[in-house]
Amino acid sequence: MNRKELINRNWKFTYGDPEGATLEAFDDSDWYDVGLPHSFGIPYFMETGFYVGRGVYRRTFELAEEETGKYVALEFHGVFQDAEITVNGVPVDRHLGGYTAFVVDVSEAVRPGTNQLAVRVSNEWNPRLAPRAGEHVFNGGIYRDVSLIIAERTRIAWYGTGVVTLGVGTDGAAVEVTTELVNETDAPFVGLLAAEVTGPGTRPVEAVASVNLPPRSTTVHRQRLVVEDVRLWHPDSPHLYTLEQTLRTSEGAECHRTGTEFGIRTFEFTATDGFHLNGERFAIHGANVHQDHAGWSDAVTHxxxxxxxxxIKEAGMNFIRGSHYPHHDQFATECDRLGVLFWSExxxxxxxxxxxxxxxxxxxxxxxxxxxxxxxxxxxxxxxxxxxxxxxxxxxxxxxxxxxxxxxxxxxxxxxxxxxxxxxxxxxxxxxxxxxxxxxxxxxxxxxxxxxxxxxxxxxxxxxxxxxxxxxxxxxxxxxxxxxxxxxxxxxxxxxxxxxxxxxxxxxxxxxxxxxxxxxxxxxxxxxxxxxxxxxxxxxxxxGIAPPAWPELATATALKMTADRTVVLTDGTDDVQLVVEIVDDTGRVVADERPVRLEVVQGGGIFPTGTSIELNPDNKGLLDGRGAIEFRSYHAGPNRLRATAEGLAPSEITVEAVGPEPWTGQHRNFAPGPPSRVHLPDPLRPPQLSEMRPVFSSGARPDRPARLVTDHSVDHGWISATDDPGAWLSVELEGLWSITTIHVEFGVGPQVPYVIELSDGGRDLVPLAAGTTGSTTVRLDLDNTQARAVRVTFPQAPTEVINIRVHGH
Missing domain, CATH: 3.20.20.80 (Glycosidases)
Incomplete structure (x- = not known):
């Protein structure tokens, strides 16, 4: 048996890197509720600054008793850019690189029943990791799909099948299939590998070959097939074929089955006569594309x-350059199906x-x-x-x-x-x-x-x-x-x-x-x-399609909201584009730019900002009488969506979400957005490193949480939950920075001892200064001391801490 299941739903997430967060018993109940794909930056609207630091994701998954002895893996299609994966408190793997898919073997860490998965993610700039530079933003997170894979110990390897066109002639097209076969058992495997190609206008093509796999081995098997009456892939006619492969024992028991979509075509780039496709010159006209959508940042659905x-296709173009990193495998799949050439970078x-x-x-x-x-x-x-x-x-x-x-x-x-x-x-x-x-x-x-x-x-x-x-x-x-x-x-x-x-x-x-x-x-x-x-x-x-009539200044009388689809899947691969228009009494869009508010009146769906969003000229969401946003849901059921604007009657639309877990009004903890944004460094002024950074503490009064000490727009701060000795709070700088100055502002009150310490990201704290709160503000000048966190501890009774400001670069 083999199974592949998307696990994009029901994740918990927090900014920072809380101690013990990868352990099974860790309490993540007050973390944010998120679904994948997810970005550190959500909601993100083209700011030049973005959150740089760490975040942790947690969720559980279930395994049946008979599944735990098999190959169990987790497939990640993209995590930016440093991912550490832990299952049931056991570290199992680490992947460096933010744009490529990878698979993690968790077979030895899982057990029957409920399993706890934790993923620690960092998007901190790494001088030894590509890319070191770029004009995009580098919002971190598990921003592409994650799947659970269960297969036999003898199987077809992950993405182990390659299909190559050897040539196209009057008798059809010859293709070679290379298949990587894995035998993880201690016994040799003798069996059969069957291949069947199906596609448009052709009879199924079948082939069966014997395979002999030594114990604990990986073997590449080659098969040659001829597809008759072939239909070539071309942007004007993007014909695709499906290769289904089945690995069986010699007795006929099925071990593994996979499907691979492919196309048959020939092409050549020449120095004298440009590009040729299927033997004919073909003029490329295309556009560069980043994976980045309003509000959702790089967490883009299929x-x-x-x-x-x-x-791009509708504009009449035939080519996309995937700038400037590997895109999701699904992006190339969409190019295959719609007929657009793709440059993968x-x-x-x-x-x-x-x-x-x-x-x-x-x-x-x-x-x-x-x-x-x-x-x-x-x-x-x-x-x-x-x-x-x-x-x-x-x-x-x-x-x-x-x-x-x-x-x-x-x-x-x-x-x-x-x-x-x-x-x-x-x-x-x-x-x-x-x-x-x-x-x-x-x-x-x-x-x-x-x-x-x-x-x-x-x-x-x-x-x-x-x-x-x-x-x-x-x-x-x-x-x-x-x-x-x-x-x-x-x-x-x-x-x-x-x-x-x-x-x-x-x-x-x-x-x-x-x-x-x-x-x-x-x-x-x-x-x-x-x-x-x-x-x-x-x-x-x-x-040859003439442009529409452009909106003109006129009297707006109504709102019109439409959707590109009215049914959406809840597995994280799907969403709906909502378009709202300000129209006159004839239904024509007018050049009116009054703000429009969209909200979920009924249902469990969300915008990147939660259950409501405002589109306006400031965020570029509503311009020239039109606005749009993408809407998704991780819960099943109807979603009644309403658009309102001052002086205009509201417009409503219903989108049906299809999938597990019906919406019944469950509590959700939405993230208000990243706790900080780092901008391109100013070489003339050491930047403020601590503003809106995550803060952890030994405990806080409900009305005076620790995060207030990095929210420099308020004039009050953290107050400990108790007056016990040893109370502390720690500002996570979300990166290893060179510190030049630290300011700690205490509240007015009795003088109490304090200790200020630094951490470079490990468990050890380095004492920096000690004293009493006789002065309201303490300033420390440092000589580019490197640190990831600043911690203030009160050996005796604590007092209020209003601000902690850290400068450096």
């Missing part, structure tokens, strides 16, 4: 990915400007020799993990080594180029059927390192008729909000359809969060997934 691909990434160690505007390649070996390993690991999971997608036509890596310190450019070449060689080794591209290769000779050069910005006009296959991987870079201008975004020679150029790719498809002000406002679709007028220009030019 439905959200499908809408993104569909919007590893997270070796640079950003312009002054390089600063300690944040994501650092040198793309580490300047410190001590960091280089581990960093290179992280890049190579990401490339390998990206290819393994995505190799069967017909939409993918290139593996990219990264983006604008030339933004590295001058003395390490040779090393950065050498690593790029290593990534090219690894891509060739793992998948010789696709070219290894170098994205953003317009400086310092990076364009000559791979099979395909991607030129960004001015590269499209600087490099004319280069001696290798090439593409304009970014053009445009126009900062606009809706409604925007009805015109194209061609710049720097990108409008020229040279025969030697494979195509052009717009920067960018969608607004997204960025650490750089305005950098994210360059999409031709906005953050809420409503098109700007330039999107309509492209659709008109590429598909």
């Amino acid at each position: 439905s959200g990915m499908r809408r993104d691909v569909a919007l 590893a997270p070796f990434w640079g950003i312009g400007g002054a390089n600063t160690e300690g944040f994501w505007n650092a040198s793309a390649y580490p300047p410190d020799e001590a960091d280089q070996a581990e960093f290179e390993d992280s890049c190579l690991r990401a490339m390998a993990e990206m290819i393994r999971v995505n190799r069967n997608h017909p939409s993918i036509v290139a593996w990219s080594t990264g983006n604008e890596v030339f933004f590295s310190d001058e003395h390490v450019i040779p090393a950065a180029k050498k690593l790029t070449r290593r990534l090219v060689d690894l891509a060739h080794e793992l998948d010789p059927t696709r070219p290894a591209a170098v994205g953003g290769a317009q400086r310092r000779g990076f364009d000559e390192l791979g099979d395909l050069a991607g030129y960004n910005g001015d590269g499209g006009e600087l490099y004319l008729n280069p001696p290798w296959p090439n593409i304009v991987s970014e053009y445009g870079s126009v900062v606009e909000d809706r409604p925007g201008s009805y015109t194209h975004r061609f710049r720097h020679g990108s409008e020229n359809a040279y025969a030697w150029r494979s195509g052009v790719v717009l920067w960018c498809g969608f607004h997204h969060g960025s650490i750089v002000p305005d950098m994210g406002r360059m999409g031709f679709v906005d953050y809420y997934r409503l098109p700007l007028r330039s999107w309509y220009w492209y659709r008109h030019q590429l598909r």
Whole structure:
């Protein structure tokens, strides 16, 4: 038997890293209730700052008695960026890298009945982990799906099947299937591997082969199949086939069954005649896409990915560059099904400007020799993990080594180029059927390192008729909000359809969060997934569809709310896009920008802000008479949603949520948002590190919680729950920072002794200062002392602590 079950529902989450949080007996009842996909940043609306630190996720899962002797694993499709997994209090694995899927074998840690899972997550910048730089935001969290996998000890390996087209002829298409088989038992395995291919317009193709697996072994088996009357995959006709494989014992008992979707096509990038698909020249016209949606940050559902691909396709484009990291496997699946070519990119990434160690505007390649070996390993690991999971997608036509890596310190450019070449060689080794591209290769000779050069910005006009296959991987870079201008975004020679150029790719498809002000406002679709007028220009030019009438100033008389679907699954893969319009008495959208409030009147569904949200011009959610937001539910049942605006009659819609656990008004503890946001460092001023950081304490009065000491907008603070000696509170700085000053402000009251200590993240505390509260404020000047936490302890009776301010970098 084998089973795969999504476990996106019913998670508990907290910011910070409470002591003992991975233990079974830990009480997480007051933690936030969340579902996956989830981001540290929720709700997030394109702020340049974002939460940097740690968070812990917990939930339980059930196993039957007969399942515990089998292979039991947890599949994570993406955790940014350092994940430590514990089951029943036992640490089982750690994964470094924020953009690739991984699987964790928990077979030896599980037991029959209820099992406790805990995942400690950090999104702290790591000089030895890719990416070291980038213009996106790097909100942490378990922001992609998690599944429980149960299989036999003898099985087909996780993503162990590869399908390659060997050739297409008059007799059909020859495909080779490679299958990685695992035998974890102490006995040899003798059995059969059956394969069946089904698809459009063809009879099923079947093959059966004998397999002999030694004890404790992994073996790769190869099978060759011929698909007759083949229908080739093409953006205009995205035909797909399904390979079903069954591993059986020699007696016929089924051990494992898997399904793999694939397509059959041929393609080639050339230096003289551009790109060819299925033997014919094909002009690429596409857009760059980040995985990042309004409110939900990078915690995007499958439905959200499908809408993104569909919007690019609907504009008349045929290509997406996955900027600038491996995307969810499901994103490529949507490209396969809708017919959009896809460029999949590893997270070796640079950003312009002054390089600063300690944040994501650092040198793309580490300047410190001590960091280089581990960093290179992280890049190579990401490339390998990206290819393994995505190799069967017909939409993918290139593996990219990264983006604008030339933004590295001058003395390490040779090393950065050498690593790029290593990534090219690894891509060739793992998948010789696709070219290894170098994205953003317009400086310092990076364009000559791979099979395909991607030129960004001015590269499209600087490099004319280069001696290798090439593409304009970014053009445009126009900062606009809706409604925007009805015109194209061609710049720097990108409008020229040279025969030697494979195509052009717009920067960018969608607004997204960025650490750089305005950098994210360059999409031709906005953050809420409503098109700007330039999107309509492209659709008109590429598909011949005239633009709609633009909203004009008129008297608004009503609200109109619609949804792209009225049924939604509760497993975390699905959501609904709600669109609200301000209309006149003829039903036409008018250029009115009064705020609109959406709320859940009945049901268990949520917006990124909870059970209600306001769309307005300030958050860009309501512009030019239209607004939108994505709505999801983790509980079954009807959801009655209402839109209201001053002076207008409300509009309602009902969305039915389908799945387990009906909504009965259960209590939920919603997170108000991240406790702090860190911005791009200001080199002229040591930043405030403690504002809105998580604070833990020995106990607090209900009306005076510990978090008040980092909420610097209030004039009162923490008061201990008791007057017992030893009361304490600790500010978690969510990163190892170099501290320059600490200010502790005490309340007015009797003088009491205090001790201030530092922690570097371990269990040991380092004494820093001691005294009595004779002065209301204590200031400590430090010489860039490194610490992750500041703790104040009262050896005798405690007193009020109003503020703890920590500065550093």
